[in-house]
Amino acid sequence: MKKTPTLALSLLLVFGAAALPAARADDAKPAAASKHANAAANKALVLKAYQALFGDHDLSAVDRYWAKDYIQHNPYMADGTEAVKQFVEKIGLLNGPKFKVEFLRVAAEGDLVFVQTRQPKMGNTPEMVIVDIFRVANGKIAEHWDVMQAVPADAVNKRPMY
Structure with a gap:
């Protein structure tokens, strides 16, 4: 037995759909533009903060760019801005020379900023490749994850790690 829609259902489908505002392609543009601008601002903040602390050795950068309740996922560091300062010291x-940080790759998506850097050999510390992930909230670095790997002297292939 074939069922046919009732007149009321048909009217609802026809007139109900007509009452809905038509979706426009440019409705998503302001939200996308805002999201892109936010990611770009977060990226600029992280690059400025990273250079100030690690390249320029400006310890006061922690107070300017890091949130007081900063969350740290590196198992060798504690949470909070004082822990960042203590770790850097x-x-x-x-004690080392100031330098321009070598940002190899940088990407931002929403509130996350991804940075790959190369740390040259310093004293007994080997050359390192570091990937940092920062979460930015309210214009401050709020959270951090990292992965660090020494560049081996006896690599199996000749491609650089960066």
Whole structure:
């Protein structure tokens, strides 16, 4: 037995759909533009903060760019801005020469910024390739994850890690 729609259902489908506003292709543009602008602002903030702290050895950068309740996922560091300062001092970064950070790759998506850098050999520390992921909230670095790997002297292939 074939069922046919009732007159009321048919009218609802026809007139109900007509009452809905038509979706426009440019409705998504303001949201996409805002999301892109936010990602670009987060990227600029992270690059400025990274250079200030790690390249320029400006410890006050932590107070300017990091959130007080900063969350750290590196198992060798504690949470909070004081822990960042203590870690930078502990590894002796402030005793070395200032330098322009070599950003190999940078990407931003929403509130996340991904940075790949190369740390040259310093003292007993080998050359390192580092990937940092930062979450930005309210114009401050709010959270951080990282992966660090020493560049081996005896690599199996000749391609650089970066």
